[in-house]
Amino acid sequence: METIKNTLAQNFGGNLSKLGTNQFSLDDCPHLTGKVGVVTGGTRGIGYGVAYTFLKHNISKLYLISVNEEVAERAKKSIASELGEEVASRIRWIKCDLSDWNHIKSVAESIANDTDRLDILVNNSGRGVMTPERTSYGVDRHMAVNHIGHVVLTSQLLPLLKKTAEKGNVVRISNQASTSHNSAPEDTKFDSLDDINRDVGANAQYGRSKLANILYARYFDRNVTQKGHPNLLMNATHPGVVSTKQSKTDIHEPFPIAGYAVSTLLEPFKKSNFEGAIPTVFAATTTTAGGQYICPPATPEKGSELAQSDKLADNLMELTRKVVSEKTPGIEVAI
Numbered sequence: 305m306e307t308i309k310n311t312l313a314q315n316f317g318g319n320l321s322k323l324g325t326n327q328f329s330l331d332d333c334p335h336l337t338g339k340v341g342v343v344t345g346g347t348r349g350i351g352y353g354v355a356y357t358f359l360k361h362n363i364s365k366l367y368l369i370s371v372n373e374e375v376a377e378r379a380k381k382s383i384a385s386e387l388g389e390e391v392a393s394r395i396r397w398i399k400c401d402l403s404d405w406n407h408i409k410s411v412a413e414s415i416a417n418d419t420d421r422l423d424i425l426v427n428n429s430g431r432g433v434m435t436p437e438r439t440s441y442g443v444d445r446h447m448a449v450n451h452i453g454h455v456v457l458t459s460q461l462l463p464l465l466k467k468t469a470e471k472g473n474v475v476r477i478s479n480q481a482s483t484s485h486n487s488a489p490e491d492t493k494f495d496s497l498d499d500i501n502r503d504v505g506a507n508a509q510y511g512r513s514k515l516a517n518i519l520y521a522r523y524f525d526r527n528v529t530q531k532g533h534p535n536l537l538m539n540a541t542h543p544g545v546v547s548t549k550q551s552k553t554d555i556h557e558p559f560p561i562a563g564y565a566v567s568t569l570l571e572p573f574k575k576s577n578f579e580g581a582i583p584t585v586f587a588a589t590t591t592t593a594g595g596q597y598i599c600p601p602a603t604p605e606k607g608s609e610l611a612q613s614d615k616l617a618d619n620l621m622e623l624t625r626k627v628v629s630e631k632t633p634g635i636e637v638a639i
């Protein structure tokens with residue numbers, strides 16, 4: 305019974321979300337005065353809920369990385385009208401498509417030149433359940449944006465993150481994964497570009513990239529946190545089933561008719577984008593452990609068998625380094 309209650313609470317909104325144990329709410333976000341953060345995809349959906357919460361809790365500077373300028377302007381206006389002009393002036397929006405790894409490198413350099421500390425990095429941007437396609441580098445777009453783009457960003461920001469942690473601050477990185485990591489193909493090996501470029505369909509393609517988000521957090525914990533950087537934590541999260549553009553609009557791209565089950569029938573039970581922000585806010589401000597897969601509101605779960613495989617995580621990160629160095633010479637994945 306407890307398991308059923310927790311599953312309902314983890315995935316759905318409203319009263320169902322209160323059935324779970326281990327409650328954490330956005331009001332529990334600590335004061336972030338003096339801290340600096342980066343949120344990818346922070347201008348709409350779950351990322352906006354996260355960014356709004358950080359600003360409400362007085363973060364000193366917040367870089368938001370996304371693609372659509374109109375959406376970014378709307379986000380800034382809505383922060384200004386709800387939290388005030390001074391709070392909105394702490395936002396630095398940077399346009400960057402995370403499939404463009406060369407551009408990510410220059411974005412990270414501009415951030416590192418603009419701040420002497422970085423306390424929070426939220427790797428949240430994502431391509432949702434959509435038709436498989438390749439980027440201009442010839443890499444599956446789900447993996448290129450959801451996983452590899454965030455590895456490149458994190459890697460380029462790592463010296464700044466380490467410097468901040470070495471001064472005695474707890475620095476937290478949070479990757480937006482999903483329970484959909486269970487849809488990754490059972491025979492996923494992450495041992496070659498062909499393996500990640502296999503067309504396995506919209507759901508599995510998305511799920512495979514979300515599996516990578518969890519494996520990356522566990523790999524980082526073993527190879528960075530536990531190897532001399534105890535104040536530098538990376539975790540992965542599942543936000544629940546959340547009412548956003550991904551779950552209302554994008555889902556119709558691969559599934560024009562069947563998508564109504566998710567976009568419409570499920571809509572009354574979904575979490576709001578603020579409810580969906582809760583696990584990320586916990587992971588980015590409060591948790592004291594790394595390498596976890598945190599489900600709503602703040603409950604570490606094991607995840608699938610594949611998500612618990614150190615061997616698969618090692619393969620993934622070796623492949624990530626290889627693909628990045630081959631496709632974008634000059635960019636080193638330092639993790």
Ligand SMILES: NC(=O)c1ccc[n+]([C@@H]2O[C@H](COP(=O)([O-])OP(=O)(O)OC[C@H]3O[C@@H](n4cnc5c(N)ncnc54)[C@H](OP(=O)(O)O)[C@@H]3O)[C@@H](O)[C@H]2O)c1
Nearest residue numbers: 345349350370371372401402429430482545546548549550
């Ligand atoms: N909604 C759910 O039920 C659910 C469940 C599990 C996990 N998630 C994950 O939660 C995260 C946020 O999604 P959401 O539901 O909030 O969807 P959303 O409202 O569509 O937001 C997606 C965000 O990602 C950004 N983005 C997409 N492609 C990008 C790219 N190539 N480069 C840079 N930024 C890009 C978008 O920027 P623009 O607005 O500029 O395009 C937008 O800010 C995603 O990682 C998603 O997979 C969502």
